[in-house]
Amino acid sequence: xxxxxxxxxxxxxxxxxxxxxxxxxEENRQxxxxxxVKIQSWFRGCQVRAYLSHIHRQATVIQKTCRGFAARQHFRxxxxxxxxxxKIHFYNKxxxxxxQRWRGYFVRTYVHNFxxxxxxxxxxxxxxxxxxxxLEELAEQQRKERERTAMEKEEKEKYTxxxxxxxxxxxxxxxxxxxxxxxxxxxxxELRLRRVKPVRTQSAPKEPWHLNQQPLSLQYNKDKLPPIxxxxxxxxxxxxxxxxxxxxxxxxxxxxxxSITALEEAREELRRQEWRTRLIDQPFVPFSKAQRNRxxxxxxxxxxxYQQEEYGKKHFREEDQDQxxxxxxxxxxFTSCQVFEKYGRLYSNAGKIV
Amino acid sequence: xSQRQVLQVFEQYQKARxxxxxxxxxxxxxxxNIETLQNAGVMSLLRPLLxxxxxxxQQTAALALGRLANYNDDxxxxxxxxxxxPQLVYSLAEQNRFYKKAAAFVLRAVAKHSAELAQAVVDCxxxxxxxxxxxxxxxxxxxxxxxxxxxIARHNAQLAQAVVDAGAVxxxxxxxxxPEIALKRIAASTLSDIAKHSPELAQTVVDTGAIAHLAQMTxxxxxxxxRQVFSALGQISKHSVDLAEMVVEAExxxxxxxxxxxxxxxxxxNVTTMMREITKHTPELSQMIVNAGGVAAVIDYxxxxxxxxxxxxxxxxxxxxxxxxxxxxxxxxxxxxxQLAICMAEESEDHIKAATAxxxxxxxxxxxxxxRAVAAANVLPKLLNLYLDTQxxxxxxxxxxxxxxxxxxxxxxxPALEPLLYEAPSNILKHVICQFSKVLPHDSKARRLFVTxxxxxxxxxxxxxxxxxxxxHINAINNCYPEEIVRYYSPGxxxxxxxxxxxxxxx
Numbered sequence: 119x120x121x122x123x124x125x126x127x128x129x130x131x132x133x134x135x136x137x138x139x140x141x142x143x144e145e146n147r148q149x150x151x152x153x154x155v156k157i158q159s160w161f162r163g164c165q166v167r168a169y170l171s172h173i174h175r176q177a178t179v180i181q182k183t184c185r186g187f188a189a190r191q192h193f194r195x196x197x198x199x200x201x202x203x204x205k206i207h208f209y210n211k212x213x214x215x216x217x218q219r220w221r222g223y224f225v226r227t228y229v230h231n232f233x234x235x236x237x238x239x240x241x242x243x244x245x246x247x248x249x250x251x252x253l254e255e256l257a258e259q260q261r262k263e264r265e266r267t268a269m270e271k272e273e274k275e276k277y278t279x280x281x282x283x284x285x286x287x288x289x290x291x292x293x294x295x296x297x298x299x300x301x302x303x304x305x306x307x308e309l310r311l312r313r314v315k316p317v318r319t320q321s322a323p324k325e326p327w328h329l330n331q332q333p334l335s336l337q338y339n340k341d342k343l344p345p346i347x348x349x350x351x352x353x354x355x356x357x358x359x360x361x362x363x364x365x366x367x368x369x370x371x372x373x374x375x376x377s378i379t380a381l382e383e384a385r386e387e388l389r390r391q392e393w394r395t396r397l398i399d400q401p402f403v404p405f406s407k408a409q410r411n412r413x414x415x416x417x418x419x420x421x422x423x424y425q426q427e428e429y430g431k432k433h434f435r436e437e438d439q440d441q442x443x444x445x446x447x448x449x450x451x452f453t454s455c456q457v458f459e460k461y462g463r464l465y466s467n468a469g470k471i472v
Numbered sequence: 473x474s475q476r477q478v479l480q481v482f483e484q485y486q487k488a489r490x491x492x493x494x495x496x497x498x499x500x501x502x503x504x505n506i507e508t509l510q511n512a513g514v515m516s517l518l519r520p521l522l523x524x525x526x527x528x529x530q531q532t533a534a535l536a537l538g539r540l541a542n543y544n545d546d547x548x549x550x551x552x553x554x555x556x557x558p559q560l561v562y563s564l565a566e567q568n569r570f571y572k573k574a575a576a577f578v579l580r581a582v583a584k585h586s587a588e589l590a591q592a593v594v595d596c597x598x599x600x601x602x603x604x605x606x607x608x609x610x611x612x613x614x615x616x617x618x619x620x621x622x623x624i625a626r627h628n629a630q631l632a633q634a635v636v637d638a639g640a641v642x643x644x645x646x647x648x649x650x651p652e653i654a655l656k657r658i659a660a661s662t663l664s665d666i667a668k669h670s671p672e673l674a675q676t677v678v679d680t681g682a683i684a685h686l687a688q689m690t691x692x693x694x695x696x697x698x699r700q701v702f703s704a705l706g707q708i709s710k711h712s713v714d715l716a717e718m719v720v721e722a723e724x725x726x727x728x729x730x731x732x733x734x735x736x737x738x739x740x741x742n743v744t745t746m747m748r749e750i751t752k753h754t755p756e757l758s759q760m761i762v763n764a765g766g767v768a769a770v771i772d773y774x775x776x777x778x779x780x781x782x783x784x785x786x787x788x789x790x791x792x793x794x795x796x797x798x799x800x801x802x803x804x805x806x807x808x809x810x811q812l813a814i815c816m817a818e819e820s821e822d823h824i825k826a827a828t829a830x831x832x833x834x835x836x837x838x839x840x841x842x843x844r845a846v847a848a849a850n851v852l853p854k855l856l857n858l859y860l861d862t863q864x865x866x867x868x869x870x871x872x873x874x875x876x877x878x879x880x881x882x883x884x885x886x887p888a889l890e891p892l893l894y895e896a897p898s899n900i901l902k903h904v905i906c907q908f909s910k911v912l913p914h915d916s917k918a919r920r921l922f923v924t925x926x927x928x929x930x931x932x933x934x935x936x937x938x939x940x941x942x943x944x945h946i947n948a949i950n951n952c953y954p955e956e957i958v959r960y961y962s963p964g965x966x967x968x969x970x971x972x973x974x975x976x977x978x979x
Binding site: 248261 | 734
């Protein structure tokens with residue numbers, strides 16, 4: 119109650135105060151109102167801003183997680199494709215390697231093998247060189263052979279000529295044709311004549327040999343033994359040949375080689391073979407019975423139920439008497455050949471009787 | 473006694489006849505006497521002497537007739553007209569071996585001149601008698617009969633067929649196996665004459681087993697025999713692939729290559745002819761001969777020989793190279809191209825040059841490598857000269873042009889193409905320019921060389937119709953160079969420059 123009394127004392131002050139304060143407040147209302155609005159707006163702004171930043175932060179967080187998730191997914195995809203590409207790349211490279219080898223092989227076997235061709239041409243060049251060398255050698259050999267035979271032939275000719283002209287050899291007294299005194303040295307032919315051996319001919323013995331008969335022991339030189347055989351022994355055959363002839367195996371002729379009973383043996387053998395191989399005991403004789411009991415069938419021409427026909431029994435020829443009338447019989451005798459008239463009669467005097 | 477006198481008359485007559493006939497036979501050996509003999513009417517005198525009772529007179533008369541007929545075909549014709557041949561054919565069957573030899577000699581002398589005379593000989597029934605004579609024991613008679621058969625079969629296919637129908641071929645094959653060299657020669661020559669006409673005849677010869685014996689005889693040292701043997705093998709193998717393969721299967725290679733060094737010229741020629749006929753047919757046969765070293769041997773032979781005998785060798789190289797590029801490269805590797813170039817330069821005959829040109833065309837036509845090998849031997853200008861030479865025969869010109877074209881279409885060896893720019897006529901030039909236009913865009917050194925050697929200048933001077941292939945190639949070449957260079961080398965550039973100098977006004 120004290121407060122209330124205090125208040126009642128101050129009512130007029132309060133009323134004045136109230137009116138002054140209202141007047142002040144009224145005067146300051148707009149200013150205060152604006153200030154309050156400003157403060158409120160600023161505060162609201164802060165609030166909203168705080169709220170916005172809050173929700174921004176929240177949205178960021180959401181977006182962040184979302185993006186992270188999406189990016190990780192995306193990354194996973196990319197990783198997968200990268201891995202896939204890596205594998206493909208690797209496979210491609212390996213496939214290329216395989217294709218290389220295969221193409222190389224295929225071309226070399228079926229299309230064209232360059233190295234084989236190169237090797238072939240090298241081998242061919244070597245072979246050609248070898249063939250050329252061999253042919254050269256062969257030609258050289260043949261040429262030498264020909265020259266040698268030609269030379270030998272020439273030599274032989276000259277030798278035979280020298281043999282034939284042996285009498286043209288120069289003597290001490292008289293120089294020969296080929297050894298002219300005006301030459302420095304004798305001709306080639308002269309040298310040949312000197313070297314040549316005379317042709318061996320059998321000359322007749324100067325005196326009959328039986329006149330020159332001394333005892334054999336005195337006839338020959340005392341140092342040498344007398345020969346074993348009187349007649350000269352000829353050139354001997356080589357021992358191998360003689361041995362071969364001595365021990366030659368017997369080559370009997372067919373007649374000698376067959377045994378004397380060869381025929382009987384052969385017959386026996388045939389009989390044995392026949393006995394061995396014969397399966398059927400009854401020998402097959404064709405148509406034997408058929409021939410034995412055969413009834414004779416007479417010719418149609420000659421068989422007639424009424425009488426014996428002349429044709430076929432008496433004569434075998436049809437004769438048409440009307441046509442044959444007036445014709446001469448056929449001549450069966452020729453005129454004789456003149457050649458044989460004198461046959462055997464001209465050859466000797468005795469046969470001249472004709 | 474009178475009988476002796478009578479007989480003496482006969483003896484004198486016989487002596488006179490013998491002497492006459494022997495003298496005529498001796499005179500007939502010299503050609504200058506034959507005219508006189510013919511004018512003296514020797515034919516009508518010799519004819520009755522063929523029927524003489526004395527065998528010596530018969531034989532010498534036949535010999536004389538043979539020598540006369542040998543000389544020229546009028547006399548042979550006279551013999552045919554005088555109906556002497558049937559008598560000879562009859563006596564060929566009957567008489568002794570000297571007469572048979574003489575009769576066969578006459579038949580041969582008549583048949584050798586022409587086909588009509590040979591046909592007349594055949595019409596007299598000589599073939600059967602000759603075939604019987606080939607079966608005779610005496611080698612001289614066999615030789616004479618086989619020789620006559622050979623001369624008959626030589627002329628044409630019908631006569632050869634008639635000889636074959638008479639059954640001569642198996643007997644000839646038996647003759648080949650005889651030890652006498654002359655008989656072998658004649659039998660081989662007759663088989664060659666039979667086989668040369670047609671494939672059927674060659675097949676008949678082969679069916680009797682001739683190839684094995686002929687192949688054996690290639691190793692015989694006698695030169696004339698080898699001539700005939702190789703000729704026979706060549707004639708057999710020329711007709712078809714099967715026959716050529718049969719000849720090759722007789723394993724004559726590589727032994728026959730040694731015959732290429734034989735001193736006898738015709739042996740070598742016949743060997744090369746045979747090899748040519750074999751390689752003509754298929755690549756496999758050519759490959760076989762190349763592998764045996766035949767190409768090298770033939771190229772050496774070309775180097776040693778001169779003249780017409782080179783022709784088969786050249787053709788053989790051409791045939792080998794024609795089959796495939798492998799074989800053409802084999803010919804090149806065996807140093808064939810320089811040798812062929814030497815042949816072309818040395819020989820003066822047109823047909824040999826034509827064959828060489830053809831061979832070059834076959835070698836160089838396959839790939840640029842081959843064309844380069846041919847061009848490097850300096851062959852292209854020579855071919856061009858042959859083509860342009862007015863004195864060459866038409867065959868040579870055609871072959872040279874074809875060869876040149878074939879080689880140029882593959883040639884990328886520019887140093888060899890340059891000389892051709894200057895001399896070639898337009899139809900060759902377009903190929904040359906075409907090759908340049910193919911090579912120059914890719915090779916800078918070649919472009920430089922082309923400019924410095926004056927080739928670009930020459931190209932500018934060529935006139936070509938716009939739109940033709942030549943113009944396109946020229947454009948392609950010009951595109952390889954900057955424009956100033958092209959303008960610099962174009963004809964009349966100096967005048968253009970001088971004009972510009974005239975028109976220039978110094979400011």
